[in-house]
Amino acid sequence: MTANTTRHSGAAKSRIAAAGAIAVAGTLLLAGCGDQTKDDSGKDSGKKTGGGSSASAPLAGKLPKEIRDKGVVKVGSDIAYPPVEFKDKSGKTVGLDLDLATALGKQLGVEFQFENGTFDTLLTGLRSKRYDLAMSAMTDTADRQNGVDAETGKKVGEGVDFVDYFTAGVSIYTPKGKTQSIKTWDDLCGKKVVLQRGTVSDDLAKSQAKKCPAGKKLAIESYDNDQQAQTRLRAGGGDAGSSDFPVAAYAVKTSGGGKDFELVGEQVEAAPYGIAFAKSNTQLRDAVKAALDAIIENGEYDKIIAKWGVDAGKVTAAKVNGGK
Structure with a gap:
């Protein structure tokens, strides 16, 4: 299409942006409804993805020490937005963002744990340190970078930084x-x-x-x-x-x-989709940017984009705060 x-x-x-023709593959799983925050076992508050030993991860040393020691990156996400992030018929969290996070986690030697929340609360959760980053089909805009309310034009916070990974x-x-x-x-x-x-x-x-x-x-x-x-x-x-x-x-x-x-x-x-970070969390931002560039270079990024049928939205390099 x-x-x-x-x-x-x-x-x-x-949240959104447009970037040319984006075909949606006919083989995509049907979207699951609901606002669940537990994993398949019902025991966890979020979906973990990626990871592995930091000793075998080429970019683990770029992470902040406290995240490297925990081995987990907490991700705020509205998991009801297929095909970017959603729950399939079995209740498993799947989607473009989940697959990309898995690939980033392998580079960094950590697990990305997705925690479900309504979209309009994700940046608040980021500022309060409930999440380490937000990854939820979020458009990188100058207003968000500067903490400006798009409707009123008034300053409402310190803003966030983005690592851009897709366009839509x-x-x-x-x-x-x-x-x-x-x-x-x-x-x-x-x-x-x-x-x-x-x-x-x-x-x-x-x-x-x-x-x-x-x-x-x-x-x-x-x-x-x-x-x-x-x-x-x-x-x-x-x-x-x-x-x-x-x-x-x-x-x-x-x-x-x-x-x-x-x-x-x-x-x-x-406009681009961006992974959002608190302004103070530049080390994590730069580590994720390096990991994104690595999976773009090694071809894993292209494979994930192709899997979800959204090739026209792919980027050729990670960029910080590319939104206007």
Whole structure:
């Protein structure tokens, strides 16, 4: 599946970004719903991935000593965003981010332990040191780097640093066969859109709502995760939904066996996904950047990207704070 990329002028950027045609493989596992935080045994608070002896890991020495000694990197993630991170039918946490974290862990000699949380609380958890990093299809933006609220333009925190690892985009989708001629964000005026709060879709909808003419209000319903928004749209509770293009395309392909939704219009807001770090945690940031460059160089990164069918979103080198 392919789509063009279009810049949406004047809109704030958040979780998502668009970067050309991204094909979603037909072999992907069906998404599992829920907001679980236990692993398959039901005993753990998160999903561990990667790791191995630090003695056999080429980049272990780059990690902060306390993380190297623990052997674990705590990762904040909204594990309800297929195909990036989600639970499959058996309840196992899977996805693009999980596979990349496994590969990074092998380079660094640690396990990446994913802990589930709602997306709009991940950066707060990072600042409070609940997580060592956040990896959750999060768009690297200048606002996030600087701790600025995208909607108000006001300073709300010290900001975070990002290591960019992928690019993606924002799409609109509707119930299948009920597009109501929706193709652009302007076409949503007078309609209701359902989406996940704290995302770029949320930012774009709020920006668009200010532009809609009198008598054609854009109604916005936001939810803790994207799957809840999809459920609402399936039930007839909205005219359209919006999310990252890979996520929207995955939902279109898998929901109801491909009979529930359809993509409309073009992607907007090109920008990178980034792994987020506290500003004070530069050593961990640089260690993860080095590990990402290593798996790009050795070909493991390309294999993971190809597995999930998102080749057009891959990067050729890790970059710190590349978002605008």
